[in-house]
Amino acid sequence: MSEREVLELLRENARYSAADIARMTDLDDGEVEAAIEELEAAGVVRGYQAVVDWDKLEDERVRAEVELNVTLDRETGYDDIAERLARFPQVKALRLVSGDYDFDMEVEGDSIREVSQFISEKVAPVPEITQTVTHYVMTSYKENGIELGDGEDDDRLSVSP
């Protein structure tokens, strides 16, 4: 399952070069490149992004997790509502979930004002949406599997037997 291995490595660090990945697997550079192309073409790999610790930046960045409840009617399904919401650039993630609410939406903006305005003016008025609960992110400890903060303290001796 070399594709799987390539995927795992890309998820670990999307900036590994094809040569790096080839060094870690039984594949050669060409095979790694082909595997990546195929994964991209098949829509398995949808993009590459940096994992950012916004708390480390001067600029404010406001994020919120929003719970959405909806009621469906004969003409409108979850997909229709999702499609409408996903178009907004402020929406960074949108998932249909099981449990007490229907959609789990991640929103980003430059200020609390901007995010609140977006939710009250663009999201809440969608006719099928019956309720929104907004949770502002106060501190993020882990993003995309990567622990944020000052973790990495390696206190091993630098040379040991």
Next chain:
Amino acid sequence: MTIELSDRVRAVPPSGIRRFFEIAEERDDVISLGVGEPDFSTPWAARDAAITSLEQGKTSYTANRGKRELRESIADYVADRFDLGYNPGEEIIVTAGASEAVDLAFRAFVDPGDTVAIAQPSYISYEPGVIFAGGEVLPVPTRKEDEFRLTVEGLEAAGAADADVLVVCYPNNPTGAIMREADLEPIAEFAREHDLTVFSDEIYAELTYEGEHTSIATLEGMRERTIVFNGFSKAHAMTGLRLGYALGPADAIGAMNKIHQYTMLSAPTTAQHAAIEALDSCENDVREMVDQYDRRRQFVLSRFREIGLDVFEAKGAFYCFPEVPDGFTAEEFAEGVLREQGVAVVPGDVFGDGGEGHLRISYATGLEDLREALARIEAFVADHG
């Protein structure tokens, strides 16, 4: 007044890695490939078991040989993984690290004047251990041409036929060499023929990347003359918990226990609780770490080939052992790359005969750091090409 040191202590020179440690500590931008311990944390389940045992106040001594439950887990584990059959009652002793087990064995089986043959390059503690026990060291060099495996020719050339004990360690620190069953057969025959006791340090057994580890104790006629050392430091990432064990015939383990009960009393109790959990439920964590090491191993080996340093295909432990370029001794290279590029590696000669001209590179370090460290080594080689 000065306190008079014993001859035995004076006979042991300061460790060769000490100097590099001191230079490395002088600066804070060092990426270290000189570390002989995992960069992973102990699996959570094992840590949790240690915490729970503390919360429950389980902090008294255990049986000298270690908690019965742990010895039973060890017996099941070694039987399952390495085909080693030892009974938990009399043939297993739990120690404060494999280090203590090695020391106990030297003290229990080496008389003053006895000769201990050591396959080299080797882990740096065997030689002092022999000297502290009053024995004499007979180095048996292994060579890159033989993939750093011990051979009968090597044993004969060194005069090991007359030795009393033979120390082997595969997968090997520092070379990363392994020995397969077919490689061990003739060594076992040699040991039987010349009546050698074999100390087999198998602490890196789980870290075997191609095929399965074979213990020399499983070969015909070897169980009765072999002491096997293992522990939790490497595969279970538990170095600081100080827990290891020895396997051997009842008499031998009994003799080791005699020393252990007067010096250590028992291995750390908290660590024993962690170890039981490590064996019972952390197999997946071990597999995960081994996979990571394997990726790094392939990465590092392939980078050394690109850089143009000769490196043999290390298949075990978390070390590889490249050769330094012409015009350098191992020590010059290691010191140069540390001072000029801030990469700490250990010169191979500190591990004894056969190690000169090589570097021990540990890949118990994250890939990002390995990538950067190898780029710096590449720059160093280019600067001095």
